[in-house]
Amino acid sequence: MTRPDPNSAIPGEQRARLRQRRVWRAMLLPGLAAVAVLYAVRQGLGGSIYTAPGQIHPTFAIVFSVVVALFALIGAFWHHRAIDEQEERAILWGNTVGFYTAVTSAMIVQTLTMARVIEPVSHMTMMLLALAASVVTYLWHRFR
Amino acid sequence: MHNRVRELRTARGWSQAELAGRIDVSRQAVNAIETGKHDPSLTLAFRIARLFDTSIEEIFDDQA
Numbered sequence: 001m002t003r004p005d006p007n008s009a010i011p012g013e014q015r016a017r018l019r020q021r022r023v024w025r026a027m028l029l030p031g032l033a034a035v036a037v038l039y040a041v042r043q044g045l046g047g048s049i050y051t052a053p054g055q056i057h058p059t060f061a062i063v064f065s066v067v068v069a070l071f072a073l074i075g076a077f078w079h080h081r082a083i084d085e086q087e088e089r090a091i092l093w094g095n096t097v098g099f100y101t102a103v104t105s106a107m108i109v110q111t112l113t114m115a116r117v118i119e120p121v122s123h124m125t126m127m128l129l130a131l132a133a134s135v136v137t138y139l140w141h142r143f144r
Numbered sequence: 145m146h147n148r149v150r151e152l153r154t155a156r157g158w159s160q161a162e163l164a165g166r167i168d169v170s171r172q173a174v175n176a177i178e179t180g181k182h183d184p185s186l187t188l189a190f191r192i193a194r195l196f197d198t199s200i201e202e203i204f205d206d207q208a
Contacts, residue, residue, distance in 0.1 A: 012158065012165030019168065086173035086182045142172060144181065 019082075026082040030075030037067055090141035098134030105129055147204045150178040152196045167191050 041064065045056070083091070105126050112118045153163050153174075160174045167174075167188065176182035177192075184192065184204075193200045 010165075012162035015165030015168070016161040016171060017165075019165065020170065023170070084169035084173045085185050085188060086176050087170065089182065 023079075023082040023087075026075070026078035030071050030078070033071050034068070037064075037071070087142060090138050093141050094134040094138030097137040098130045101133040102126065102130035145180060145183050145204055145206050147177065147180070149174070149192060149203060152198075152203065153178075163195075166195055 044060075080088075109118070109121045109126065113120050149163075153160070158166075160178070161171045164171045164174045168191075169188065173182065177184055189200045189204060193203055196203065
């Protein structure tokens with residue numbers, strides 16, 4: 001990637017603001033698109049895709065999955081191009097902690113459920129737990 | 145890692161945002177480098193050294 005000239009006539013602070021805007025745009029556009037898709041899905045199903053009553057049509061499920069994967073890919077590409085190495089490292093740590101949280105909690109919950117110590121836990125709850133661990137770690141690394 | 149980034153930056157009267165814009169990283173990254181919480185990559189270290197017209201060894205010291 002071509003780096004800007006450090007001695008360019010544009011003040012550094014202005015370039016920093018432009019850079020920050022690029023990062024926000026990379027995060028906000030796919031986010032807004034995802035919210036729009038989820039809203040449309042909610043209107044069509046009469047509820048959230050994860051709690052909607054009745055069975056979801058297979059064609060709908062496939063199209064939904066492709067759209068979500070596409071938005072995620074585009075968002076990841078834009079975001080990767082916009083961030084710097086310190087944020088990249090914060091994301092790597094966040095993802096690592098999220099991965100370990102998901103694996104560990106899955107093993108623990110599965111074992112406890114099989115032994116009938118606890119009631120079965122929704123996979124969405126466990127995904128949210130891993131996501132929360134990931135976000136907290138990312139924020140700590142990024143802004144500590 | 146100990147470094148002289150803050151010293152060199154303030155000597156030029158630049159804010160963290162000003163330096164961040166000149167080396168194409170975020171202000172948070174500059175702060176993390178100055179406080180030793182983030183060791184820059186070799187590429188970024190070279191960019192910082194060139195900006196201050198000095199060598200990497202003059203700015204970063206892993207034995208301090």
